Amino acid sequence: MITKKQILWLIALAIITVMVSVACKKKPTDTGNYMSVTEAGQTPAPEFPSNNPIGKLTIDTNQGLIQFNGLSFRSGAYYMNGNYTRKIYYYADVKVDSDSKPYVSAITKSEDGEIIEDEGKFYDYANGKGAVYNLEGIRYQSNNRITAEVTFTEDGYLVIRFSNYGLDITYSLTTEIIDSKSELEGTWKSGNHVIEIDSKGNITLNCPLGNNHNYHYSYTGKIDNDFxxxxxxxxxxMQGGERKVGTITFNNSSSATGSFYYYRNNIWDISSWSFSKVE
Incomplete structure (x- = not known):
């Protein structure tokens, strides 16, 4: 015979089992994307452009994020995830996308310019105004959306707390021109197809040579400073007096897809290739 005490014990056990099951399914924080950083130096003093002699950042409490469009910020040095042999720096730019929506572009680089975290785009879905904004976006090559609490100050500083970081990152206004094209510089490969991008943004694709290729030629192009x-x-x-057009689309700083005409088996053909940047 089952006693009342045994029944209560079975009910409690069932409740605990359900709670554990739900807790296992919930993933409020993706620990693989959580970044631990430590300051490695002081935040540099803000650099105001020559057309701002008073050295103050104008903040209009009636205007939204777009009022800061075109401003660039850079942090001091940090160490990431316990690696004290390499310093990293955080960059943030306020931009406007093709739909005229303002956002904060965030990227992380090592002191030698290597991309540590690909660009994250953080939008103001709450339509804030003034100095403080609660933004949302994707960062660190993750599909998980995270938040960014952003605060601009009149003395030229920007403070951002990303939800996957354990502290506030302090940036200062900079007049340094950060060319996006530097992210793409280097060698890209798709099998035997090789694209070279130099420091000036010049792109060259030498069409692969083989038994089926009767003509040898190269595609060339130019990357913009910012994109x-x-x-x-x-x-x-150019081949035989004909101008052939190809397109390469960079999905991020490490992957791209190209579509090009090339001559083989006595006909012009189009093929698409997926390229990866060679580290």
């Missing part, structure tokens, strides 16, 4: 992903670039090749 947003996905970013498409037209490339051109």
């Amino acid at each position: 947003d992903y996905p970013y498409a670039v037209k490339m051109y090749a």
Whole structure:
């Protein structure tokens, strides 16, 4: 015979089992995307452009994020995830996308310019105004959306707390021009297809040589100084007096897709290739 005490014990056990099951299914924080950082130096003093002699950042309490469009900020040095052998720096730019929506572009680089975290775009879905904004976006090559509490100050500083970071990141206004094209510089490969991008943004694709290729030629193109992903670039090749047009689309700073005409088996053909940046 089952006693009242045994029944209560079974009910309690069932409740605990349900609670544990729900807790296991919920993932409020993706620990794989959580970043631990430590300050490695002081935040540099803000650099105001020459057309701002008073050295103050004008903040209009009746205007939204777009009032800061065109401003760039850079942090001091930090260490990431316990690696004290390499310093990293955080960059933030206020931009406007093709739909005229303002956002904060955030990127992380090492002291030698290597991309540590690809660009994250943080939008103001709450339509804030003034100095403080609660933004939302994707960061660190993750599909998880995170938040960013953003505060601008009149003395030229920007403070951001990303929800996957354990502290506030302090940036200062900078006049340094940060060229997006530097992210793409280097060698990109798709099998035997190789694209080279130099420090000036010149792109070259030498069409692969093989038994089926009767003509040898190269596609060339030019990357803009600043752009947003996905970013498409037209490339051109001259062969037999004909101008052939190809396109390479950079999805981010490490992957791209190209579509090009090339001559094989006595006909012009189009093929698409997926490129990866060679580290």
